[in-house]
Amino acid sequence: xxxxxxVVIFSGGYLGDDPARLVRPGDVLIGADSGALRLIExxxxxxxxxxxxxxxxxxxxxxxxxxxxxxxxxxxxDKDYTDTELxxxxxxxxxxxxxxxxxxxxxxxxxxxxNVHLLAAARRRGVRAAVLDxxxxxxxxxxxxxxxxxxTDRPTVSLLPLTPVVTGITLxxxxxxxxxxxxxxxxxxxxxxxxxxxxxxxxxxxxMLLVMFSRD
Numbered sequence: 001x002x003x004x005x006x007v008v009i010f011s012g013g014y015l016g017d018d019p020a021r022l023v024r025p026g027d028v029l030i031g032a033d034s035g036a037l038r039l040i041e042x043x044x045x046x047x048x049x050x051x052x053x054x055x056x057x058x059x060x061x062x063x064x065x066x067x068x069x070x071x072x073x074x075x076x077x078d079k080d081y082t083d084t085e086l087x088x089x090x091x092x093x094x095x096x097x098x099x100x101x102x103x104x105x106x107x108x109x110x111x112x113x114x115n116v117h118l119l120a121a122a123r124r125r126g127v128r129a130a131v132l133d134x135x136x137x138x139x140x141x142x143x144x145x146x147x148x149x150x151x152t153d154r155p156t157v158s159l160l161p162l163t164p165v166v167t168g169i170t171l172x173x174x175x176x177x178x179x180x181x182x183x184x185x186x187x188x189x190x191x192x193x194x195x196x197x198x199x200x201x202x203x204x205x206x207x208m209l210l211v212m213f214s215r216d
Contacts, residue, residue, distance in 0.1 A: 004097045004098060005028070005094065005095070005096045005097050005098075006024065006026070006027050006028070006096060006097065006098045006099075006100065007027065007028040007029075007030060007091040007094050007096045007098070007099050007100070008022065008023055008024075008027045008028070008029055008030070008099075008100045008102060009030045009031075009032055009035065009084065009087045009088060009091055009099065009100065009101045009102065009104075010029070010030070010031050010032065010035030010036070010038050010039050010046075010102050010103050011032045011033075011035045011083070011084045011087070011101060011102065011103040011104045011106075011115065012032065012033055012034040012035050012038075012055055012083075012103060012106065013103040013104055013105045013106030013107075013111075013112065013115075013133070014103060014105055014106055014133050014134070014135075015038065015102060015103045015133050015134060016133050016134015016135060017134055018134065019038065019042060019102065019103070019134070020042050020044075022100065022102045022132055022133075023042075023044060027100075028047050028091070028094050028096070029044055029045070029046050029047050029048075030046060030047060030048045030049075030050065030087045030090060030091055031046040031048070031049045031050070031051075031064070031068065031087070032050060032051050032083040032084045032086065032087035033050075033051030033052065033053055033054070033055050033056070033083040034051075034053075034055040034056050034060075035083075035084075035087075035102075035103055036049035036050075036051075036064045036068060036071075037056055037060050037063070037064055038103065040063065040064065040067045040068075045067060045068065045069060046064075046067070046068040046069065047068075047069050047070070048068065048069065048070050048071075048072065048087075048090055049064045049065075049068040049070070049071045049072070050071075050072040050074065050083065050086050050087050050090060051072075051073070051074060051083035051086065051087070052073070052074050052075065052076035052079060052083065053073060054076055072090075074086060082111060082114060082115075084101065084104060084111070084114075084115050084118070085114070085115075085118065088101065088118050088121070088122075092122075092125060092127065096127060097127070097128060098127065098128040098129065098130070099122055099127055099128070099129045099130075100129070100130050100132050101115055101118060101129070101130070101131045101132065102132050102133060103133060104116070104118075104131045104132075104133070105131065105133055105136060115131060116131055116138055116210065117162075118131075119131065119138065119139065119140040119162075119210070120140060120162060120208060122140075123140055123142055123208070135154070135214060135215050135216075136154070136212060136213065136214050137152075137154055137212070137213040137214075138210060138211070138212045138213075139210075139211045139212075139213075140162065140208060140209070140210060140211070141202050141203075141204045141208075141209045141211050142204060142207070142208045142209070143168075143204055143205060143206040143207060143208075144204070144205075145202075145203070145204050146201055146202070146203045147201065147202045147203075147204075147211060148199065148200070148201045149195075149199070149200055149201075149213075150198065150199050150200075151195050151197070151198055151199070151200070152213065153215060154213035154214050154215045155194055155195065155215060156192055156193070156194060156213070156214045156215065156216075157174070157193045157194065157195055157200070157211065157212065157213055157214075158190055158191045158192055158193065158211075158212045158214065159183065159190030159191075159193070159202070159209055159210065159211055159212075160183075160185075160190060160191075160209070160210045160212070161183045161184060161185050161187075161207060161208070161209055161210070162207075162208040162209065162210050163185075163207040163208045164184065164185050164207075165182065165183070165184050165185075165206075165207055166182070166183045166184075166204060166206070166207030166208065166209045167180075167181075167182045167205045167206045167207060168180055168181075168182075168203065168204060168205015168206055169181040169182070169183060169190075169202070169203070169204055169205070169209065170201075170202075170203040171193070171200070171201070171202055171203075172197075172200055172201040172202075172203075173195055173196065173197030173198075173199060173200035173201065174193050174194065174195055174196065174197075174200060175193060175194040175195075175196050176193050176194075180205070183209070
């Protein structure tokens with residue numbers, strides 16, 4: 001058992017072949033627009049469904065309203081945020097230890113990139129966060145962090161700066177190690193490394209670094 005409070009947001013992008021495995025018992029579940037329908041189709045009850053619901057039919061919206069604990073419909077013209085960011089802002093109200101954004105990557109690259117940027121917003125609030133689907137897990141390591149993890153079915157690990165420069169990057173357990181290295185936006189040096197040890201770690205001295213675990 002764990003006392004960690006986790007909020008899982010389902011968005012409308014790619015989830016993978018077994019999206020139910022992204023959810024743990026005790027998670028608070030939020031569906032962003034059609035993500036609420038995807039939770040319901042998995043037999044799960046959204047604690048909150050939120051969005052303008054422009055990607056579901058009137059019949060599906062009625063199902064979402066009936067099957068969710070709470071539904072919040074936002075005017076598509078007046079809203080200032082994407083449905084996923086609205087869900088993220090509501091997730092913070094639960095005061096979680098971790099927020100997982102599932103289905104945040106899809107065909108709209110602008111939305112995908114904005115969803116990845118939510119990792120920085122979570123960091124500013126002191127909350128761990130991840131963007132997660134069947135093939136990718138994206139986390140953020142910032143100045144002073146030592147991000148540790150175990151080897152999983154996503155063997156490829158890539159590093160990309162989220163700030164213009166990231167310094168003090170040290171990798172432990174990797175095929176291509178780094179010690180006190182520097183990465184700048186526009187460099188591909190950190191792409192496609194491999195974790196060879198059973199456990200690995202990424203340490204960052206200064207800046208924000210995206211750490212991406214992937215499989216083909």
